[in-house]
Amino acid sequence: MEGCYDVTIIGGGPAGLFSAFYSGLRNVKTKIIEYQPKLGGKVLLYPDKLIWDVGGQPPVIGETFAKQIVEQGMTFNPTVCTNTKVDFIEKVENHFCITTSKGDKHYSKTIIMACGGGIINPKRLELKEARKYEQKNLHYTVSSIKQFANKVVLISGGGDAAIDWAVGLLPIAKKIMVVYRKEQLSAHEAYVVKVQQSDASILYNTTIKGFIENCDDQTIKKVVLQNTKTGEIHDQEVDHVIVSHGYNLEDSFKWAQNIALDKQDDYFFKGNAFGCTSEQGIFAAGDILSYQGKINLLAGAFHDAVNAVNSVKRYLEPNSNQVAMVSSHNDAFEERNASIMKNMFKEV
Ligand SMILES: Cc1cc2nc3c(=O)[nH]c(=O)nc-3n(C[C@H](O)[C@H](O)[C@H](O)COP(=O)(O)OP(=O)(O)OC[C@H]3O[C@@H](n4cnc5c(N)ncnc54)[C@H](O)[C@@H]3O)c2cc1C
Numbered sequence: 001m002e003g004c005y006d007v008t009i010i011g012g013g014p015a016g017l018f019s020a021f022y023s024g025l026r027n028v029k030t031k032i033i034e035y036q037p038k039l040g041g042k043v044l045l046y047p048d049k050l051i052w053d054v055g056g057q058p059p060v061i062g063e064t065f066a067k068q069i070v071e072q073g074m075t076f077n078p079t080v081c082t083n084t085k086v087d088f089i090e091k092v093e094n095h096f097c098i099t100t101s102k103g104d105k106h107y108s109k110t111i112i113m114a115c116g117g118g119i120i121n122p123k124r125l126e127l128k129e130a131r132k133y134e135q136k137n138l139h140y141t142v143s144s145i146k147q148f149a150n151k152v153v154l155i156s157g158g159g160d161a162a163i164d165w166a167v168g169l170l171p172i173a174k175k176i177m178v179v180y181r182k183e184q185l186s187a188h189e190a191y192v193v194k195v196q197q198s199d200a201s202i203l204y205n206t207t208i209k210g211f212i213e214n215c216d217d218q219t220i221k222k223v224v225l226q227n228t229k230t231g232e233i234h235d236q237e238v239d240h241v242i243v244s245h246g247y248n249l250e251d252s253f254k255w256a257q258n259i260a261l262d263k264q265d266d267y268f269f270k271g272n273a274f275g276c277t278s279e280q281g282i283f284a285a286g287d288i289l290s291y292q293g294k295i296n297l298l299a300g301a302f303h304d305a306v307n308a309v310n311s312v313k314r315y316l317e318p319n320s321n322q323v324a325m326v327s328s329h330n331d332a333f334e335e336r337n338a339s340i341m342k343n344m345f346k347e348v
Pocket residue numbers: 010011012013014015016033034035036040041042043045046050051052053054084085086087114115116117118119120252285286287288296297298299301
């Protein structure tokens with residue numbers, strides 16, 4: 001069938017991207033479908049955090065790591081559809097028809113589900129005017145901490161992520177203010193103590209009621225705060241506002257009704273270490289896949305990806321090898337190796 005891929009990977013996070021790399025290595029025609037505008041998955045939620053626990057990888061910030069996995073995922077030029085949400089999958093004769101939320105259809109002989117914990121969107125403020133500051137000084141995710149150097153930063157939220165940001169920004173910001181709707185911070189105790197012992201100010205029982213705009217550049221100049229107990233309102237001058245109220249998790253799997261789920265949480269796919277799910281032709285890798293001995297880490301996502309792709313290959317070509325030749329001896333890299341070597345010796 002024209003336009004039918006050997007494998008379609010749903011989710012462009014670490015598991016999906018490494019699956020795309022590995023399926024290229026195994027000469028499998030590949031498409032990735034990702035809901036977010038950018039590839040990288042959950043790693044994009046922690047761009048400034050240092051990742052230490054990936055084998056052979058010295059500590060690296062999430063942003064750089066995301067770039068690296070995207071670059072590697074693109075090695076064999078898979079087709080990539082971003083801003084595309086998969087809504088439904090059905091088996092039609094000997095292939096799958098994947099329907100997106102826009103109504104588009106994608107066809108594939110096999111599928112690798114690499115959709116992590118589903119679609120993650122930060123919870124936004126329920127204030128109409130908030131949207132217009134999002135590209136300016138209102139942040140739901142922190143893409144770069146440099147912008148907060150010597151600035152007054154108000155952080156709304158009292159959970160792990162909010163307090164994590166407060167602690168992370170303490171050494172560089174001019175002033176940190178934490179506002180939280182509850183009476184006590186609910187983050188990890190050690191981090192709560194750090195913030196409480198610092199010169200950050202913490203306002204409990206407090207929520208954001210509105211903003212006062214800076215007329216010159218249409219950024220937020222002041223945040224209007226309300227004490228939820230007394231009703232008292234006051235405003236606070238700021239340079240930046242970070243809202244960390246958690247995430248809306250959109251369950252991706254309503255359409256995957258036929259795939260058996262892990263009984264313990266009724267959410268993740270129950271499978272095996274070869275990436276097989278209960279549905280023939282649908283494989284899985286990364287956080288979405290559950291099996292005994294599973295590692296819910298980046299290292300585990302990569303491991304799963306290799307197994308899922310090997311299973312795809314064997315499903316498509318039952319006589320193919322169970323595993324691929326190691327990369328150092330794999331013909332797939334012949335041309336690239338030659339050009340890399342050439343450049344290496346040029347530099348010597
Ligand atoms: C704050 C934080 C810090 C972490 N730190 C570390 C660490 O230091 N070391 C470590 O090893 N691990 C860490 N992890 C865990 C690690 O990030 C995950 O294990 C890893 O991202 C899992 O990769 P994945 O590809 O399975 O899923 P994800 O990264 O979640 O990617 C899944 C992708 O699928 C997309 N998707 C979902 N549903 C659909 C749909 N219906 N249609 C289209 N696209 C869809 C999503 O948008 C997403 O991009 C951390 C996690 C968090 C949250």
